[in-house]
Amino acid sequence: MTGADLDPVTLEILRNQLESVAAEMGHVLIRGAYSPNIKERQDCSTALFDADGRMVAQAEHIPVHLGAMPDAVDAVLGKDPKPGDVFVVNDPFAGGTHLPDVTLVSTVAPRGEVVGYAVSRAHHADVGGSAPGSMPPGAREIYEEGLRLPAVRLVDGGEPNEAVRDLILANVRTPDERAADLRAQRAANARAEERVGELLDEHGDALLDAFDAVIDYSRDRIEAEIRNLPDGTYRARDALEGDGVTDGNIPVEATVTVDGASLDVDFAGTADQVDGNLNAPFSVAKSAVYFVVRAVTDPEIPPNHGCYEPVSISAPEGSLLDPRPPAAVVGGNVETSQRVTDVTLAALAEAVPEVVPAGGQGTMNNLIIGDRAGEFTYYETIAGGFGARPGKDGMDGVQVGMTNTLNTPVEALEAAYPLRVERYALRPSSGGDGRHRGGLGVVRSLTVEADATVSLLTERRRTAPRGLDGGDDGALGENLIDGEPVAAKASVDVPAGTTVSVRTPGGGGHGDPAERDPEARERDRRDGKVDASDNGTADDRRE
Numbered sequence: 001m002t003g004a005d006l007d008p009v010t011l012e013i014l015r016n017q018l019e020s021v022a023a024e025m026g027h028v029l030i031r032g033a034y035s036p037n038i039k040e041r042q043d044c045s046t047a048l049f050d051a052d053g054r055m056v057a058q059a060e061h062i063p064v065h066l067g068a069m070p071d072a073v074d075a076v077l078g079k080d081p082k083p084g085d086v087f088v089v090n091d092p093f094a095g096g097t098h099l100p101d102v103t104l105v106s107t108v109a110p111r112g113e114v115v116g117y118a119v120s121r122a123h124h125a126d127v128g129g130s131a132p133g134s135m136p137p138g139a140r141e142i143y144e145e146g147l148r149l150p151a152v153r154l155v156d157g158g159e160p161n162e163a164v165r166d167l168i169l170a171n172v173r174t175p176d177e178r179a180a181d182l183r184a185q186r187a188a189n190a191r192a193e194e195r196v197g198e199l200l201d202e203h204g205d206a207l208l209d210a211f212d213a214v215i216d217y218s219r220d221r222i223e224a225e226i227r228n229l230p231d232g233t234y235r236a237r238d239a240l241e242g243d244g245v246t247d248g249n250i251p252v253e254a255t256v257t258v259d260g261a262s263l264d265v266d267f268a269g270t271a272d273q274v275d276g277n278l279n280a281p282f283s284v285a286k287s288a289v290y291f292v293v294r295a296v297t298d299p300e301i302p303p304n305h306g307c308y309e310p311v312s313i314s315a316p317e318g319s320l321l322d323p324r325p326p327a328a329v330v331g332g333n334v335e336t337s338q339r340v341t342d343v344t345l346a347a348l349a350e351a352v353p354e355v356v357p358a359g360g361q362g363t364m365n366n367l368i369i370g371d372r373a374g375e376f377t378y379y380e381t382i383a384g385g386f387g388a389r390p391g392k393d394g395m396d397g398v399q400v401g402m403t404n405t406l407n408t409p410v411e412a413l414e415a416a417y418p419l420r421v422e423r424y425a426l427r428p429s430s431g432g433d434g435r436h437r438g439g440l441g442v443v444r445s446l447t448v449e450a451d452a453t454v455s456l457l458t459e460r461r462r463t464a465p466r467g468l469d470g471g472d473d474g475a476l477g478e479n480l481i482d483g484e485p486v487a488a489k490a491s492v493d494v495p496a497g498t499t500v501s502v503r504t505p506g507g508g509g510h511g512d513p514a515e516r517d518p519e520a521r522e523r524d525r526r527d528g529k530v531d532a533s534d535n536g537t538a539d540d541r542r543e
Contacts, residue, residue, distance in 0.1 A: 014210035018057040025188040026059040032184035044122035050211040054305035064402040067287025075151040076105045083109035084158035089151040092281040098333035099146040106189035110197025118192035120185040126377040128171040132370025137244040137489040139328040147171040173374035218306030223261035225297035236346035243276025244489035256347040267315040279323035280332030288340035337402040358387035358508030359465035360400035366457040385439035385507030394439030394507035418449040434471030434509025441504035460505040461488040471509030478503040
């Protein structure tokens with residue numbers, strides 16, 4: 001039997017079983033992790049690959065992780081993997097994204113022969129470097145950002161490589177937490193091998209045929225979706241707000257060409273690589289494009305390697321989106337990825353205006369607080385406004401674009417760290433006005449109860465999320481320390497008792513504000529989404 005011979009019912013059963021393996025990996029990782037960033041915020045992703053390194057199934061986790069995972073598997077394939085091996089990698093120039101995202105790639109060989117790979121990627125709250133949290137805003141080289149790991153065996157033929165483990169733990173500020181999170185990742189990958197073994201017992205080689213079949217099925221469906229897009233060339237341009245070293249705008253430009261069943265995205269015109277850390281490895285740029293393609297096509301198409309095959313992506317070597325080592329890259333994964341998403345969606349808005357929303361907050365609002373003695377490291381990306389959609393308002397206080405994490409609950413945050421939450425609320429009037437209103441940003445205020453270093457990597461502090469089709473822009477974000485504004489990208493040593501506030505951007509509005517339903521305006525005022533005295537435009541007057 002081959003993949004082509006599988007009947008539709010059997011294929012659907014096998015597809016769902018494979019996706020269940022990836023989802024169960026995620027459950028094991030989240031439940032087994034120690035750090036709040038993984039067990040509470042779920043800043044992690046899991047997926048299953050075939051023996052050729054093609055993604056077969058993924059859990060519904062983090063877009064920027066998942067689209068870049070194939071590069072990590074490719075890095076492992078070059079190391080002659082064998083049954084019982086577990087590789088660890090975080091090198092952005094050899095399969096990783098940025099150094100805090102640590103990936104484990106395990107061979108899946110329940111019968112003694114490698115039939116696939118289980119992959120888990122998790123953001124570790126510290127991997128060394130010049131600042132707690134390993135995301136120093138002013139970094140100029142990757143060496144400042146933490147421990148860099150090419151694909152190396154953490155487990156060799158079933159035997160743990162204690163030397164590699166000890167090397168990792170000797171170079172991080174919170175080694176006990178890192179050790180626990182790595183154990184959770186190993187457990188997640190081991191669960192995949194167990195479940196694949198059970199499926200092989202149940203289905204025999206038909207399971208391996210299903211690897212090809214589900215990929216072919218997704219490719220056929222995504223090609224049909226791309227054919228429904230109007231052929232043509234569409235362009236958009238946006239910019240990042242400085243790189244943490246200099247303050248000038250950094251252009252990001254996309255040209256999207258739709259031709260039949262293929263879609264090409266060319267980033268010619270994007271800035272050369274920069275001195276600061278907003279450089280994004282090419283795998284991150286690819287992740288953003290893959291996410292956009294999924295966003296403008298049928299979301300029910302199974303996400304796997306087949307979805308990527310009709311999509312081609314290019315960026316100039318040595319540019320912001322394909323930098324040469326030893327470029328600093330930690331902000332590229334979290335902030336530049338968001339701008340790539342924004343600019344690619346903006347280009348496609350001309351092709352499918354009935355699908356593309358107005359600009360979302362366009363930033364992950366990265367906040368890192370830790371002490372240099374290594375007692376604690378807190379990391380969080382903070383929600384904001386989702387852009388208004390052609391047929392409805394944007395969502396309030398959600399993660400947007402390339403991230404899909406949760407918040408850290410107040411109780412968990414205060415129990416785990418010397419931090420006190422002073423305020424956590426939606427920002428009234430921060431969504432752009434329009435026929436449909438942009439989603440609201442949030443205010444997150446924390447008092448630090450110990451001497452610490454505060455690092456911020458944020459965007460949309462001077463260029464607002466764009467409205468669409470006549471809608472108003474969303475509100476700008478703002479960072480405050482003890483009430484005083486600080487830069488979008490900053491690292492500040494603060495004494496105990498300091499209060500840090502992050503006011504996140506709102507989403508852009510969609511359509512002419514004059515066409516907004518009066519009942520919707522009244523509901524906005526009644527629900528506190530706007531101040532009673534204003535008409536819903538972009539200032540947050542209550543703060």
